[in-house]
Amino acid sequence: MRRFAVLLALCAAATCASAGPLAYITNQGSHEVTVVDVDASTIVARLPAGKSPAGVWVSEAAGKAFVSAPDSATITVIDLASRAVVGEMKAGRSPVGITVTPDGRRVLVADWFSHRVLVFDAASHAALGEIAVGNAPAGLVASPDSRTAYVANRDDNAVGVLDLDAMKQTGVIAVGNHPFALELSADGRTLYALNVWSDDVSVVDLAQSRTVATLPVGKAPYGIAFSDDGTRAYVTNQKGDSVSVIDTVERRVIATWPSVVYPEGVAVAGTKLLVVSWMDDLVGVYDARTGQSLGSIELGRNPRGFGRFMHKPAAAR
Amino acid sequence: MRFVSAFVMMLAASLAASFAHAHGPTRQKAFETITIKASPDAVWAKVSDFTQLQGWHPAVESSTATNGSNVGSVRTLKLKGGGELVETLESIDPAAKKFSYRAKDGGALPVTNYSSNLTVKAGDGGTSVVEWRGAFYRKYMNNDPPKGEDDEAALTAVTGVYKSGLENLKKVMEK
Numbered sequence: 001m002r003r004f005a006v007l008l009a010l011c012a013a014a015t016c017a018s019a020g021p022l023a024y025i026t027n028q029g030s031h032e033v034t035v036v037d038v039d040a041s042t043i044v045a046r047l048p049a050g051k052s053p054a055g056v057w058v059s060e061a062a063g064k065a066f067v068s069a070p071d072s073a074t075i076t077v078i079d080l081a082s083r084a085v086v087g088e089m090k091a092g093r094s095p096v097g098i099t100v101t102p103d104g105r106r107v108l109v110a111d112w113f114s115h116r117v118l119v120f121d122a123a124s125h126a127a128l129g130e131i132a133v134g135n136a137p138a139g140l141v142a143s144p145d146s147r148t149a150y151v152a153n154r155d156d157n158a159v160g161v162l163d164l165d166a167m168k169q170t171g172v173i174a175v176g177n178h179p180f181a182l183e184l185s186a187d188g189r190t191l192y193a194l195n196v197w198s199d200d201v202s203v204v205d206l207a208q209s210r211t212v213a214t215l216p217v218g219k220a221p222y223g224i225a226f227s228d229d230g231t232r233a234y235v236t237n238q239k240g241d242s243v244s245v246i247d248t249v250e251r252r253v254i255a256t257w258p259s260v261v262y263p264e265g266v267a268v269a270g271t272k273l274l275v276v277s278w279m280d281d282l283v284g285v286y287d288a289r290t291g292q293s294l295g296s297i298e299l300g301r302n303p304r305g306f307g308r309f310m311h312k313p314a315a316a317r
Numbered sequence: 318m319r320f321v322s323a324f325v326m327m328l329a330a331s332l333a334a335s336f337a338h339a340h341g342p343t344r345q346k347a348f349e350t351i352t353i354k355a356s357p358d359a360v361w362a363k364v365s366d367f368t369q370l371q372g373w374h375p376a377v378e379s380s381t382a383t384n385g386s387n388v389g390s391v392r393t394l395k396l397k398g399g400g401e402l403v404e405t406l407e408s409i410d411p412a413a414k415k416f417s418y419r420a421k422d423g424g425a426l427p428v429t430n431y432s433s434n435l436t437v438k439a440g441d442g443g444t445s446v447v448e449w450r451g452a453f454y455r456k457y458m459n460n461d462p463p464k465g466e467d468d469e470a471a472l473t474a475v476t477g478v479y480k481s482g483l484e485n486l487k488k489v490m491e492k
Contacts, residue, residue: 028343028344052343070343071343219407219408239407239408239417239432240408258413261450262346262450262452278344278346278452279346279348279450279452280348302343302344302346
């Protein structure tokens with residue numbers, strides 16, 4: 001309660017106008033991150049982010065967004081409070097997938113070509129080590145206790161389970177064909193792997209370490225985001241120009257909505273669903289409950305938004 | 318023996334290095350659109366026949382297709398002046414007036430993993446708006462591509478196909 005009052009006071013003092021959700025979207029063709037004020041439907045900052053930035057992870061715990069740029073083999077660090085670039089890390093040969101542990105302490109980067117996950121300190125940006133994983137590691141996500149991470153080893157059709165204390169891949173779980181993006185339920189029990197070639201989503205029960213359901217979606221599922229209450233998962237179908245809506249309780253697809261062309265990154269901000277169109281250089285905004293289009297916002301060139309790109313300042317939640 | 322194993326190791330290392338860059342390039346795209354003074358139904362009837370690209374694209378001499386305009390049909394396009402393209406129909410949606418196709422190998426085009434879609438929309442005053450989009454990688458999948466196999470060559474080639482095709486489609490439909 002007290003914290004809430006302090007936030008309200010802060011809000012009244014200075015930053016209320018910019019306290020709404022902000023989307024940090026990577027633009028691979030124009031080498032920048034566009035920061036979109038979702039409520040105002042406008043770009044409030046354009047930040048240089050290495051060469052061909054693709055992956056992004058906003059960590060409120062770290063107070064930073066981390067952006068992977070495969071062509072410059074760098075990670076750009078953006079401070080969420082000032083919305084400014086505050087650092088850059090060299091990262092292997094071709095970093096794509098990226099995540100931050102929920103405690104905000106470690107950054108994990110999938111180095112596509114070297115079949116490793118690189119680990120960095122989120123505060124100092126120092127390299128902490130690396131973990132040998134499977135072939136063509138892509139999407140990454142860490143458990144709520146920040147001790148375990150999961151990586152989509154795309155060319156193995158499997159998810160690697162990483163012990164972040166031992167710095168080792170300790171297990172693999174078979175999923176569908178060509179998994180790229182991953183997401184984890186808020187309770188850390190259910191992992192979703194998006195299989196680009198088999199056009200389905202593997203639902204993995206982590207207690208059993210196995211796929212317990214396979215949900216057919218549209219062509220080339222590429223991005224996933226949950227509703228705030230976790231009961232819905234939204235999956236973009238890159239070659240279907242659509243979004244599949246999954247009921248996470250019943251584990252079934254309950255709707256397929258037409259979307260922007262070549263949809264990739266996706267995020268939820270309250271009742272709004274944001275879907276990045278790689279082809280048309282924009283982000284489509286939809287009613288997350290009905291799929292009704294609410295308009296779009298122009299971005300940079302070839303936007304991706306691969307990862308959790310939404311920053312929800314505390315006052316806006 | 319020792320020499321041989323050292324050689325094998327070197328070979329393996331160099332193979333690993335070249336494989337490591339196998340996905341080096343970033344995905345490129347092309348997008349062209351044109352407004353045609355003809356109804357969307359008429360334009361769709363023309364463009365949705367997967368077997369008859371030669372009926373409106375000026376670069377295509379003739380074509381064959383394995384299964385007409387059904388999903389999975391593979392068409393082989395013979396180009397004027399030589400060269401071939403082999404494309405697979407991936408989806409076709411008459412209600413949305415949209416179809417998509419792909420080519421793993423670019424054939425006569427300097428591209429790799431090419432996918433494309435074509436959409437007919439209603440424009441103002443009974444006209445049609447045709448949109449043609451493509452996503453692809455350049456032909457040379459390693460680093461440091463030679464000229465003609467780089468991103469620019471891929472982009473120029475695909476853009477040229479779309480532009481000339483749409484311009485001629487307009488001519489054919491507005492005759």
